[in-house]
Amino acid sequence: RRQVNAEKRIGPVPGIEIGDVFQYKSELNLVGLHFDIMGGIDYMNRGDLKLATSIVSSEGNGYSDVFNSGVLVYTGEGGNVRNDQRLVRGNLALANSMREKTPVRVILGKTRVDQKGKHYVYDGLYLVEKYWQERGPGGNLVFKFKLVRVSGQPSVGLKR
Amino acid sequence: RRQVNAEKRIGPVPGIEIGDVFQYKSELNLVGLHFDIMGGIDYMNRGDLKLATSIVSSEGNGYSDVFNSGVLVYTGEGGNVRNDQRLVRGNLALANSMREKTPVRVILGKTRVDQKGKHYVYDGLYLVEKYWQERGPGGNLVFKFKLVRVSGQPSVGLKR
DNA sequence: TAGACGTAGA
DNA sequence: TCTACGTCTA
Numbered sequence: 001r002r003q004v005n006a007e008k009r010i011g012p013v014p015g016i017e018i019g020d021v022f023q024y025k026s027e028l029n030l031v032g033l034h035f036d037i038m039g040g041i042d043y044m045n046r047g048d049l050k051l052a053t054s055i056v057s058s059e060g061n062g063y064s065d066v067f068n069s070g071v072l073v074y075t076g077e078g079g080n081v082r083n084d085q086r087l088v089r090g091n092l093a094l095a096n097s098m099r100e101k102t103p104v105r106v107i108l109g110k111t112r113v114d115q116k117g118k119h120y121v122y123d124g125l126y127l128v129e130k131y132w133q134e135r136g137p138g139g140n141l142v143f144k145f146k147l148v149r150v151s152g153q154p155s156v157g158l159k160r
Numbered sequence: 161r162r163q164v165n166a167e168k169r170i171g172p173v174p175g176i177e178i179g180d181v182f183q184y185k186s187e188l189n190l191v192g193l194h195f196d197i198m199g200g201i202d203y204m205n206r207g208d209l210k211l212a213t214s215i216v217s218s219e220g221n222g223y224s225d226v227f228n229s230g231v232l233v234y235t236g237e238g239g240n241v242r243n244d245q246r247l248v249r250g251n252l253a254l255a256n257s258m259r260e261k262t263p264v265r266v267i268l269g270k271t272r273v274d275q276k277g278k279h280y281v282y283d284g285l286y287l288v289e290k291y292w293q294e295r296g297p298g299g300n301l302v303f304k305f306k307l308v309r310v311s312g313q314p315s316v317g318l319k320r
Numbered sequence: 321t322a323g324a325c326g327t328a329g330a
Numbered sequence: 331t332c333t334a335c336g337t338c339t340a
Contacts, residue, residue: 026186039334200325
């Protein structure tokens with residue numbers, strides 16, 4: 001019993017298709033889509049450079065991500081009402097992914113219809129187009145990352 | 161993608177053998193051994209009666225469970241340094257299981273050799289022999305449940 | 321809406 | 331050691 005895809009990688013994961021649905025975030029770990037069992041941003045090292053591998057955009061956690069037709073504005077991690085987010089860890093990895101033009105897997109966490117927990121839909125590869133800082137609801141600085149879906153990928157369509 | 165054994169039950173779970181090892185607590189959920197993804201005590205209703213289905217005894221969480229040759233002294237749930245544990249939820253279910261003589265699946269959570277997380281070993285069916293209250297390290301009342309392994313089951317032996 | 325013995329990587 | 335957008339049941 002080891003994960004099928006135990007290796008962290010950038011880009012598609014063999015055997016996983018766009019629109020695949022997972023019941024638990026831990027399943028994302030098992031199949032190799034997203035190894036960070038709690039965090040929303042997963043990344044790996046290429047030499048000394050942290051590069052993002054995948055992000056999970058979860059509904060209803062107060063992060064006010066914006067998702068529309070292949071464009072996702074994703075809120076960075078860390079910080080709180082009294083502390084600004086810093087360009088480290090996952091935030092740094094996303095910034096590097098922009099510079100290096102490496103794709104990021106996007107998984108959308110959606111509240112179930114019965115409101116019990118979430119399910120997760122793999123939405124394919126995105127590129128980080130830009131990022132900036134803005135004030136969060138508590139007044140602290142948060143990072144925002146604009147990701148744009150790589151064209152030519154099948155739409156999720158009815159499976160979602 | 162639904163769990164293989166989606167039905168809560170008392171007693172053995174089809175397809176699961178003593179000594180089976182699981183890498184994540186969420187896998188216990190997937191296979192139907194233990195549905196409560198966070199809690200240590202899982203239970204179900206038989207009519208109005210809560211009965212325990214399974215417990216996870218995790219090393220290193222400060223619960224000072226005692227495990228020796230088929231006898232487990234398991235600490236109840238709830239309470240804290242300022243509040244006594246109450247005979248509700250999982251604690252109540254274990255007490256009822258004693259009275260009704262219904263078996264409880266026991267899963268042992270063991271810290272990995274590399275100290276990174278835990279793995280979980282199914283140890284078979286136990287019966288609650290007695291329970292009592294005692295003072296925890298913080299002075300509050302906690303429940304202790306003495307469970308005894310049902311005889312005639314294969315030993316875990318080398319698989320563990 | 322609260323409560324529950326969490327987990328893996330940096 | 332700390333951090334990380336947790337998740338399900340009653």
